Amino acid sequence: MTVLFLDEVHEILAKRLTDAGQTCIHAEEKSLEECLQLIKTADGVVIRSRFPMNETFLKNADQLKFIARSGAGMENIDVPYCEERGIILYNSPEGNRNAVAEHALGMLLSLMNKLNSADQEVRKGKWDREGNRGIELDGKTVGIIGYGNNGKAFAKKLRGFDVNVLAYDKYKQSFGSDFVKECTLQAILDQADVISFHIPQNKETLFFANEEFFSKIAKPIFLLNLSRGKIVETAALVKAIESGKVLGAGLDVLEYEKASFESFFEQELPLPFQYLLKSPKVILTPHVGGWTNESYFKLSNVLADKILIDN
Numbered sequence: 624m625t626v627l628f629l630d631e632v633h634e635i636l637a638k639r640l641t642d643a644g645q646t647c648i649h650a651e652e653k654s655l656e657e658c659l660q661l662i663k664t665a666d667g668v669v670i671r672s673r674f675p676m677n678e679t680f681l682k683n684a685d686q687l688k689f690i691a692r693s694g695a696g697m698e699n700i701d702v703p704y705c706e707e708r709g710i711i712l713y714n715s716p717e718g719n720r721n722a723v724a725e726h727a728l729g730m731l732l733s734l735m736n737k738l739n740s741a742d743q744e745v746r747k748g749k750w751d752r753e754g755n756r757g758i759e760l761d762g763k764t765v766g767i768i769g770y771g772n773n774g775k776a777f778a779k780k781l782r783g784f785d786v787n788v789l790a791y792d793k794y795k796q797s798f799g800s801d802f803v804k805e806c807t808l809q810a811i812l813d814q815a816d817v818i819s820f821h822i823p824q825n826k827e828t829l830f831f832a833n834e835e836f837f838s839k840i841a842k843p844i845f846l847l848n849l850s851r852g853k854i855v856e857t858a859a860l861v862k863a864i865e866s867g868k869v870l871g872a873g874l875d876v877l878e879y880e881k882a883s884f885e886s887f888f889e890q891e892l893p894l895p896f897q898y899l900l901k902s903p904k905v906i907l908t909p910h911v912g913g914w915t916n917e918s919y920f921k922l923s924n925v926l927a928d929k930i931l932i933d934n
Contacts, residue, residue, distance in 0.1 A: 624644075624645045624646065624666040624667065624688075624934055625645070625646045625647075625648060625664060625665050625666050625667070625686075626640055626645055626646070626647050626648070626665065626666065626667040626668070626669060626691075626930075627648045627650055627658070627661055627662055627665040627667070627668045627669070628647060628648065628649050628650060628651055628668075628669045629650055629651065629658055629668060629669065629670050629671075629673055629674060630651060630669065630670050630671035630672070630673050630693065631651045631671075632669060632671065632693045632919075632922065632923045632926075633919050633920050633922065633923035633924070634923075635920060635923045635924050635927065636669065636691075636693075636923035636924070636926055636927050637649070639924075639927040639931065640927065640930065640931070643931055645934070648661060648665070655674060658674065659680065659683065662680070662681070662683070662684045662687065663683050663684060663685065663686075664686060665684060665686060665687060666686050666687065666688050666689075666934075667687070667688055667689045667690070667691060667930065667934070668684075668687065668689075668690050668691070669691045669693065669926070670690060670691070670692055670693070670699070671692070671693050671694060672694075672699050675699050675700075675701075676690055676699060676700040676701060676705070677701045677704070678701055678704050681701070681704065681705070681708070681710070687708070687710055688710065688711060688934070689710060689711040689712070689713060689930065689933075689934075690705065690710060690711075690712050690713070691713040691714075691926045691929070691930055692712070692713065692714040692715070693715060693718075693922045693923060693926060694714060694715065694716075694718075694719065694913070694922060695714055695715070695716035695719070695772065695773070695823075695913075696714075696823060696824065696851060697712065697714055697823070698823070698824045698825070698851065700712060711933065713926055713929045713930060715921075715922045715923075715925040715926045715929070716771065716772040716773065717772055717921070717925050718913075718918055718921035718922035718923070718924070718925040718926075719912075719913030719914070719915075719918035719921065719922055720772040720773050720775070720776040720913075721776055721917075721918070722912065722913045722914065722915040722917065722918040723773045723776065723777070723821075723849050723912045723913045724773065724776035724777040724779065724780045725780060725915075726849060726875060726908070726911070726912035726913070727777050727780070727819055727847050727849050727873070727912065728777070728780045728781070730847055730849075730873030730875070730906050730908070731760065731817060731819075731845060731847060731873060732760065733873070733906055734845050734870075734871035734872075734873055734904075734906055735757055735758045735759070735760060735845060735871070736755075736757035736758070737755045737756075737757060737903075739903075739906055740755070740903040741755040743903075758870075760784050760786060760817075761784055761785040761786065762785060762786070763786050763787070763816040763817060764786065764787040764788075764789060764814050764815050764816050764817070765781055765786050765787070765788050765789070765815065765816070765817040765819065766789045766790075766791070766810075766811030766812075766814070766815030766817065766818045766819070767788065767789065767790040767791070767803075767819050767821060768790075768791050768792075768808070768811065768818065768819070768820050768821065768822060768831075769791075769792055769820060769821035769822035769823075769850065770790045770791070770792040770795055770798055770803075770805075770821070771792070771821060771822075773821040773849065773850070773913075774790060774792070774819075774821035777819060777821065778790065778802065778803050781802075782802055787804070787814075788802060788803045788804065789803075789804050789806045789810055789811050789814060789815060790803050790804070790805055790806065791805075791806055791807060791808045791810070791811055793827075809839075812836075812839045812840050812841060813841045814841070815840075815844055816842070816843075816844060816845065817844060817845045817846075817847070818840075818844050818845075818846055818847070819846075819847040819848075819849070820832070820847065820848045820849070820850045820854050820855070821849065821850050822850050822851075822854060823850070823851065824850070824851035824853055824854060828851075828854055829853055829854075830853060830854070830855070830856040830859075831854050831855070832846070832848075832854060832855040832856060832859065832860065833856045833859045834856070834859040834862065836859070837859055837860070837862070837863040837868050837869070840863075840868055843867055843868060843869070843870045844868070844869060844870065845869070845870050845871045845872070845873070846860070846863075846869050846871070846872045846873070847872075847873045847874075848872075848873070848874050848875065848876055849873075849875045849876065849912040849913075850876065851876055852874075852876040852877040852878045852879065852880045853878050854876075855874070855878065856878065857877070857878045857879070857893070857895040857896060857899065858895045860872060860895070860899075861895045861898045861899070864898075864902065864904055864905070869904075870904065871904045871905065871906075872899075872904065872905045872906070873905075873906045874899070874905065874906070874907050874908075875907075875908045875909075875910055875911065875912040876910050876912075877896065877907070877910075878896075879892075879893060879896055880910065887909070
């Protein structure tokens, strides 16, 4: 079996496949045209997000048996086309769920205690204790929207705090526990002090957090998004911050992201994003919530487990 690597991932994946007798072809630095030629004879392909796995890319891949995505999101893959072709899809949300959960908790505590803005003020010689008075997480209600790998991992991190955890997942039932209360979306909108998104991007979730969503929130909240950028409509978030509906926002992903993260700032920056850049109520990170030294290994190791079981 020949496996084509289109994106750079941890070396453990290629090592384990090679040790199992598979042939690994490294095309991480090759052009689109070269990759289109190489995929013609590939049995499997390993990706992150460099090229979209659509019909145009895959139509000449006659031998392709599987696509392995290092990460959780599958929005870069034409899933219906792959199902029609019988191409198996693997992803590895188990590999970075702990990293995402820790990042989410770090963002939340930083927002509530104004750590980022306080740090910047002290560096500039401003000593404002009252202006940087924090808010404690204990006693608050945290609403988790999406209770898959990442949502569940975030709930686990919250166990060390005296908080009430509510979780809503449209596609799951009977997942509540002694610590997490399964609930409706409306219950989260009515009760939450913190709302954290852990849902995939699809037609149903595109701009899930829009003006209507924020208008239904009963009390001011802290908002976290570590799922996909287009879950939150930036213009609507800005209005919610200005109105006081959102006390602070931690965003590891952004509506305006391109397929290549490194070229993000090469585009013209929309006005709502410029607002976020200037706001002390917002913490931004470059889509690294699940990108730790440990998760880099685990993402590939999990994929190796899945591929080798079936092949």
